[in-house]
Amino acid sequence: MQGDHDGRHQQRISEPKSAHYYTPDSDVAYPLIYAPITQRKLSNVRTRLRHAFLLLLALLALLVSGYSIVTHRDVRANDPLRHVRSARPVDSDNYDSGASFAPPAIPKLWAVYAPYSSVEVYEPPPEDCRVTQVNILQRHGARYPTFGQSTRIAKALSRLQSADSFLDERLHFVTNYQYGLGVNNLIPFGESQSHESGRKSFARYSKLTNWDNLPFVRASGSDRVVRSALKWIEGFATSSGDVLQPPLALILPQVIGGYNNTLEDKSCPNLGHPLGQVQEWQSRYAQPIADRLNAVARGIPNNLTAEDAEALIELCTMETLAVEEYSPFCELFSKEEFEGFEYSVDLDKFYFTGHGSQLGPVEGVGYVNELLARLINQPVQDRTQTNTTLDSNPETFPLGRGIYADFSHDNLIVAVVSAMGLFKNHRMGDTSNTGVLDPEKLDRSRAWFLSRIVPFSGRMVVERMECGIPLNDDAVGYDDSTGMKERQRRRAERNDSVYVRILMNDAVQGLEFCEGVDGDGLCPLHAFVHSQAYARENGQGDWERCFE
Ligand SMILES: *[C@@H]1O[C@H](CO)[C@@H](O)[C@H](O)[C@H]1NC(C)=O
Ligand SMILES: *[C@@H]1O[C@H](CO)[C@@H](O)[C@H](O)[C@H]1NC(C)=O
Ligand SMILES: *[C@@H]1O[C@H](CO)[C@@H](O)[C@H](O)[C@H]1NC(C)=O
Ligand SMILES: *[C@@H]1O[C@H](CO)[C@@H](O)[C@H](O)[C@H]1NC(C)=O
16 A cells, blocks of 8 residues: 555655645736836836836746646646645645635635635534544545546547637636546555545544554555545544554455445445436536536637536546646636536435435345444344444454444445435435435525535544433522523433434534434433344335345
8 A cells, every 4th residue: 555655755855845725826927026116106218128127027927827827737637746746735624624725705606626625613412412433424625637547538529629729718728638647546645535534534533542542543445545544544644643544444444245244335236327317417507507518619620518527527527636726627617617516416316325315225224233233232233234243352342442434435324324314305304315416406495405415535433422421510690591501401301311412524413303402412322223224124115126
């Protein structure tokens, strides 16, 4: 695993800040050179001469900066050291708030291609509670386009680049543009995201571990997932001053149909990938983009299609994260068009392994049953994707650990949250739970935003805690406008002492499906187990339907 990727990472960290951060192009030197002149009174010939000279300088500066932008853009795609050249601040907030090299509002509209950002500020457990176990299910960090995406991007690019010229100057860079992204693998930004997550896990949960109780870490077998797990471990270990070095205990091979793998989403052979809804929506939001581009591309032999337009947006998202600079492709799209793109990806996953799919959620059942086993400290009960050989062996499925961290893919995590009952697409605040996403009309009040569920490096954290710890009686005269003290009092009166709380990317989930959940998002563990009937009953027939 210690390939040149890791070597590059080391160098990159020690490299000073460079000009690769997102800076709007208008911030180049030109306005600064020009500004003093306007404040002068141009009364005599000398001043006028100087004015002309300064103007010439300004023009030169413009030319040079324009030239360097152009050459920079041409060169960077083929520059093997381009990642080394872009150092990042060590400040972790950089990763919690997304990518600093793009305008803040835009990457949040990239659905599963959004970089991780905290959806809410992490709320520590209530004072009367003490966390006793955490289960982290995390997506790999940011990556290059997959093979399929690369093919679609290449097709769209070749169509666009076959134009003789462009009437829109935002497209002029396309003529000399060279595509240079890798395929499938984790990118340096993605490594840093995972490292940062490990660091943060240590900061939050280090009390749950010691030499005899190290985090138990598993990964599904693809390179980017394994590397993400290793980077998380690195972040965790470094934070502990290299005292606690959890091993990557288990890599579950990705042999489709040949290996029982609870961290892989390809376990249900009859699960189709319905494309109708996505095509329907693409014809509405992406066809107008294609038409607009076709209209300004002179002499284009094959018009771009709606799918091509979407591929160019994907290129924008992934080039931005790989090069760590706002891609010029992104400048081709408006905020509304990015919203259309986001909805397209949200629809795709909703109808693939999400609530909109009959058989998708069952792919998450094996993981949920493993989660329940850890939470209640009992052997795994499952007849779906679990490997009984592994899960009955304490070496490969230990109980009683403080921290479990599992690394996987977006489609699997979407299946898991759907199997559990999270993010049911009711309109916000409406509990009828009948909502499916409308492929003909963008639904702004949906609960289903993948940028908040599985962005790159996105994570679900299930905290188990013991509550009812007696508190100092400082409640007299205490302003309890949020009801916090009252909830503590009720927990203390209850017979339950063990609770679970679920955070998606730091946002506490309401757990409407869990009986007895309170305003802190805490649900008694036994009620939570009870609520997971779909998993405990092995998909209630859906698993069998996967093979019929
Ligand atoms: C289960 O895991 C064992 C141990 O890794 C492996 O030998 C076996 O092939 C696995 N079986 C399936 C069906 O995944
Ligand atoms: C290509 O798109 C342009 C602009 O939308 C349109 O005028 C033209 O008819 C299209 N050509 C073909 C062959 O579809
Ligand atoms: C793998 O999964 C299948 C289907 O659920 C099951 O029949 C089989 O026993 C599992 N194999 C192992 C080793 O757990
Ligand atoms: C708590 O347990 C006791 C004894 O088992 C029972 O009588 C009581 O009703 C329980 N209280 C609640 C709130 O469930």
